[in-house]
Amino acid sequence: AQSVTQLGSHVSVSEGALVLLRCNYSSSVPPYLFWYVQYPNQGLQLLLKYTTGATLVKGINGFEAEFKKSETSFHLTKPSAHMSDAAEYFCAVRTGANSKLTFGKGITLSVRP
Amino acid sequence: GAVVSQHPSRVICKSGTSVKIECRSLDFQATTMFWYRQFPKQSLMLMATSNEGSKATYEQGVEKDKFLINHASLTLSTLTVTSAHPEDSSFYICSARSGQGDSPLHFGNGTRLTVT
Numbered sequence: 069a070q071s072v073t074q075l076g077s078h079v080s081v082s083e084g085a086l087v088l089l090r091c092n093y094s095s096s097v098p099p100y101l102f103w104y105v106q107y108p109n110q111g112l113q114l115l116l117k118y119t120t121g122a123t124l125v126k127g128i129n130g131f132e133a134e135f136k137k138s139e140t141s142f143h144l145t146k147p148s149a150h151m152s153d154a155a156e157y158f159c160a161v162r163t164g165a166n167s168k169l170t171f172g173k174g175i176t177l178s179v180r181p
Numbered sequence: 182g183a184v185v186s187q188h189p190s191r192v193i194c195k196s197g198t199s200v201k202i203e204c205r206s207l208d209f210q211a212t213t214m215f216w217y218r219q220f221p222k223q224s225l226m227l228m229a230t231s232n233e234g235s236k237a238t239y240e241q242g243v244e245k246d247k248f249l250i251n252h253a254s255l256t257l258s259t260l261t262v263t264s265a266h267p268e269d270s271s272f273y274i275c276s277a278r279s280g281q282g283d284s285p286l287h288f289g290n291g292t293r294l295t296v297t
Binding site for chain 2: 077104109110111112113114117158168169170171172173174176
C-alpha cells in the first residue's frame with residue numbers, strides 16, 4: 069500500500085520569503101513522487117516529479133523538491149514566494165509505472181504582501 | 182502542451198435527475214482516463230479508471246450503477262451521475278494519459294456539481 073502525508077492544512081508566507089511545503093510518503097517499493105498545484109475551481113497542474121535518477125528535481129515556476137529516501141520525504145521549496153503562488157498544493161505517490169496515483173490531502177499556501 | 186477539456190464547468194440539477202460530465206483530450210489520444218471526486222478542502226479521491234473500449238474499473242466503495250462511466254473513443258470519456266442526490270454535490274475532475282507507464286497525467290479543469 070502507498071500513502072502520502074501532508075501535515076497541516078495551511079501555510080502562510082510573506083512575499084519574497086522561502087516556501088517550504090512538507091510531504092512524507094509510505095511505499096513498499098521505490099516510489100514515483102509528484103507535486104501538483106490547483107488554483108480555485110480548476111484542475112491540477114503538474115509542478116514537478118521524481119521517478120529515478122537525480123534526487124533534486126526542478127519544476128515550473130521556480131519550485132523544486134528533493135527526494136530523501138532515508139526520511140521518506142519529498143518536500144517542495146521555492147526560494148522566494150510570489151503572490152501568484154497562492155494556491156492549493158498536492159503531493160502524490162505512485163508505486164509503479166502503471167499503478168494509480170494517491171494524493172495527500174493538500175495544503176493551502178497563502179502569500180502575504 | 183496536452184489539453185484536457187472538461188464540460189460543463191458548473192452544473193446545478195434537481196434531486197433525482199441525471200447529469201453527464203464530458204472529458205475530452207483535445208490534442209492527444211487518451212488510452213486511459215481517470216475520474217476523481219474532491220470534497221471541499223480535501224484531497225482527490227479516485228473514483229474509477231477507464232480504458233478505451235472496455236469497462237471502467239471502480240474503486241472500492243464507488244457505486245458503479247450510480248456513477249456510469251463510458252470511454253467510447255480515444256478522446257472522450259463521460260461520467261453520468263444518475264438519480265443525483267444532494268450528497269453527490271462535489272467537484273469532479275477527470276484526467277487523461279496518452280500511453281502506459283511513465284506517461285504524464287493531464288487534468289481537466291473540473292466540474293462543480295450542485296444537487297438541489
